Amino acid sequence: MKKNLMLLLIFTFCNQLAFSQKETTVLSIKKAENPIVINKNIYGHFAEHLGRCIYGGFFVGDTSKIPNTAGVRNDIIAALKELKIPNLRWPGGCFADTYHWKDGIGPKENRPTIVNQWWGGTTEDNSFGTHDFLNLCEVLGAEPYLAGNIGSGTVQELADWVQYVNFAGKSPMSDLRKKNGRNEPWKVKFWGVGNEAWGCGGNMTAEYYAGEYRKYATFMSDWENTGGITRIASGSNGADYNWTEVLMKNIPTNMIGGLGVHHYAVINWNKKGDAVDFSEDQYFETMKSALKMEELVTKHAAIMDKYDPAKKVTMAVDEWGGWYEVEKGTNPGFLYQQNTMRDAMIAGTTLNTFNNHADRVRMANLAQCVNVLQAVILTDEAKMILTPTYHVMKMYRVHQDAELLPVSFTSPMYTFEGKSLPAISASASKDKSGLVHISLVNVDSKKENTITIDLNELGLKNVTATILTSKKLQDYNSFEKPNAIEPKEFKGFKNAKGKLELTIPAFSVVVLEGK
Structure with a gap:
């Protein structure tokens, strides 16, 4: 009996020891x-006319007591330069398909106001427009990524925008640019042809959007940039693989430079949970959603490979990040949320996924840059803080344009x-x-x-x-x-x-x- 008891104790101890190791x-x-380079544009950012991202975030106006350059906060400029941000997407998002670029040029006092119907019903005075954004990108050393309006705009309007910002010769739009104080074109390379066409960009079917894309892309001509412009199609909502299939099948690869994918780490769209006061169960479900990016990228890439085996078309994950309920007491339409270590987990795992799929994923844009969703920067009047997500992006900047191992x-x-x-x-x-x-x-x-x-x-x-x-x-x-x-x-x-x-x-x- 004692011998059996001793053997049982030894067995239990060994099990506990093995378990504790x-x-x-x-x-x-x-x-x-066959080495692949991790395209620096994977580390891109997104600035939409939404909440306090532009106004009260980036842009405080040149009469503000907050130190600024042409109205843009100097501390934000310095912080983004430190990140080495490669590109910045603007003006939306859903806002892009209600934005008419000519409203945002010329003397500020003459610019018309509109109502931001998507985000809080606020009045947009258009004081931050094309010149302001593109000049900011020059200061940052970042490529601008302009999202064109095909939801409420016209082919002529988007074609004119391309000519306005890119054409160096004499033309109606380049003459207008010079009249507004800019002689040399900015030579914008990246152009989004609409945004979320399956939803706020027009509630289109994939087949209808493919036709609209072909029409708009045909008239977006450019002779100034080496290699021309890169047209990026409005891609799928998460796991809508049919959307990718239809677009890749119906749009010739010589007409499309990139195809978008949007995916947010969300617990439940009807009950997103608090950004700070969350349980372990909510954390687990958020990470489950974030880690789904691996499956999404893999499956969308397989469809793209079928029609584009040479991988000429970039997968552009131009909206990603965590999405929670807004901070208590803030405007629900402004999407302002705090940023915790949970967000650092989302950023680190997602960027690892993009790095490991660098053969196809060559652009991505964290949503969003300042004061909105998974922001890298938060502001409160003159105060500014850098979030855990900012620090992850800074730690990972070493991967930009490096060879994937x-x-x-x-x-x-x-x-x-x-x-x-x-x-x-x-x-x-x-x-x-x-x-x-x-x-x-x-x-x-x-x-x-x-x-x-x-x-x-x-x-x-x-x-x-x-x-x-x-x-x-x-x-x-x-x-x-x-x-x-x-x-x-x-x-x-x-x-x-x-x-x-x-x-x-x-x-x-x-x-x-x-x-």
Whole structure:
């Protein structure tokens, strides 16, 4: 009896010991046989005339006491330059298909006002228009991405806009541009042909929109840019694969430079949940929605490959991010929400997905840049804060225009109430100077995870790391504590004989740099 009891105790102890030992994820990174470059435009942003994104966000006017350049806040300019933002999408969103660009040029006092019917029913005075936006992009060193109006506009209107901003010779529109103070064209490359044509852009069927796209694209001519302009079609709503099928089948590849995809991490469109006061169940469901991006990109890419095996057409995920209920006491139409470590998880995993699909995903735009949805910047009059999402984008900027290094691993699982998700997300690249960067995310809400990487495969010896984490998932940067969450040096790893072992804390983002 005593012998059996002793054996039972030993067996129980061994089981507990095995259970307590850390599960190790082996991450393999190899050089690609046919290298692919991670297009910097994956790290693009989005500025819509919505809530306080433009007015009270970017634009305060040149008479404001807040330091500005031509009415745009200097602190926002500096922050976005630090991110090295490659492109900026404007003026929408849903607003794009109600926007008539000629309302936003010429003397500001002569510009007509309109009602922003989509976002809060506010009066739009058009004081921030084409010149303001394109000059801002020049200051930022970012490519402008203009979304054209095909919902309530005309072919002539969009064709005139292209001529106004791009044509250097003598023409009615270039003469008008010069009259308004700009001699040289801006040479805008990226043009959206409508926005969400399946919804707020006109509630069109895929077949009808394909015909409209072909018509508009035909008259969007440009001889000034090398290689011409890149026309980007209004793409699918999430998993609407038929939309992608119809457009790729009916639009010749020589007429289309990019095809959009929109996907937001949302718990439930009818009950989105609070941006800060959320439960673990809500966190799990948000991450489930965010991680669906992998499936969406893979399946849309497979359809595009069928019609475009040479991968000439870019997949442009030109709206993505987390979407919650607005902050209490704010205008429901302004979509202002706080930004927590949950948003850092969304940003890190999504960008890893885009990096790993860089053969097809060559543009993306986080929604949105300032004061709207998953913003990188929040403002309160003269105050400004950088969100956890901003810090992830800054940590990941090292991947821009770097060579993709394929990663392979079997992720441990994040489990909650019988449901499971992959806990680890990763991507890697090698920049032009030879530095290797590995970005890792652990979405598990409670458990740290151990990862080993064979550095000898890439000939790496010296490694440093940066981490973004906090005590609680619900933590955020406030105007009272603007630096509560910010990147710090990470030392939770050891390098022994070319084998790197690191323990990444729960809900953390880590970027390794090796040479």
